[in-house]
Amino acid sequence: MSIVAYIAVMAVTTYLIRVIPFAAVRGKIKSRFINSVLYYIPYAVLSAMTFPAIFFATGSVVTSSVGTVIALLMAYFDLPLIVVALSSSAGAFITALIMGLI
Template identity: 35%
Template sequence: MDNISFDHLWLVVIAMGIVTYLPRMLPMVLLQKVKLPPFINRFLGFVPFAVLGALIFPGILFSTGNIPSAIFGGIISIIIALLDVNLILVVLGGILSVFVWQVLIQ
């Protein structure tokens, strides 16, 4: 860090911002008039849910160090989420259910 001046650091941050922004912006600008078939549109509509599930599921299983309590908390969270309540209540319900599982079962 001694050899890098503060001005150079700002240039690096700006360059990283440009390099990060361009791959997101260019497809939106260049492909905005392209019409995709309905099947592809439906398929792409499910991608965020699949990615979110793939990111969250392993974290649920290994969050407590006890897989049965983690599965129980995940199931309770899913049930609460299906009731269309606030996300904070879903998270708190999952945490509380894991706590109750570990107090009562172990």
């Protein structure tokens, strides 16, 4: 099958998944229950995506864990996103250097 067909099918599927709820839901949802679920979902999704994946991200549980602890500490003290992200990576990199993994 042609690569263009694959890419088109892939793109259309992904687009429809995103756009249908976005375009179709117009009015405000009144249900307190549904609104509560929608309020909690972003936090739940991000949390489920981060854990446990973050512990395997670098390919080494040890360096990933060091990066994770750094990210948790820096986020706890309200540092900006990019600072948290880069420090976490730097911590993992330095740990790999110290351990002689590199």
